[in-house]
Amino acid sequence: MTSFRHLKAVIRLFELVEEPIDLTVEGVLTPKRIDAMIAEAVNWKMFYATERVSDVTISALFDLANEMQAVKKMEEMQSGAVVNFIEGYESEKRAVLHTAMRDFFDQRNTAKAALEATTLAYQELEKLRAFLDEI
Numbered sequence: 001m002t003s004f005r006h007l008k009a010v011i012r013l014f015e016l017v018e019e020p021i022d023l024t025v026e027g028v029l030t031p032k033r034i035d036a037m038i039a040e041a042v043n044w045k046m047f048y049a050t051e052r053v054s055d056v057t058i059s060a061l062f063d064l065a066n067e068m069q070a071v072k073k074m075e076e077m078q079s080g081a082v083v084n085f086i087e088g089y090e091s092e093k094r095a096v097l098h099t100a101m102r103d104f105f106d107q108r109n110t111a112k113a114a115l116e117a118t119t120l121a122y123q124e125l126e127k128l129r130a131f132l133d134e135i
Helices: 008-018 032-034 055-067 070-077 110-133
Strands: 038-041 044-047 082-086 087-094
Touching: 008 055, 032 038, 055 070, 070 082
Parallel strands: none
Antiparallel strands: 038 044, 082 087
């Protein structure tokens, strides 16, 4: 089992959780906060101004992602690298291509393992469509 408690960002997050932002205090939930705490990507909008986070919390979360090399690990996972493993369980030493199975975007992942998984997903989708057309 992996422990994350020694990571600098996790230690910082544990410190921050001791005194979370109090949104009930007058002047905390401002139009500026609301405008600043919106994230948008691929036609999705996430509004988090009413959550108990601050700019410092968000910064610590980014630090954690960097410390754990989250983007690199995501890219490895999407390319078919073995990222699922549990010591002593051979069945858990495998690639996890969940994202490839959902890759219905214009710019698909071109890694061989990802393309194979996406092709299988499309074939299953077509089988499902054919089945539903028969009903």
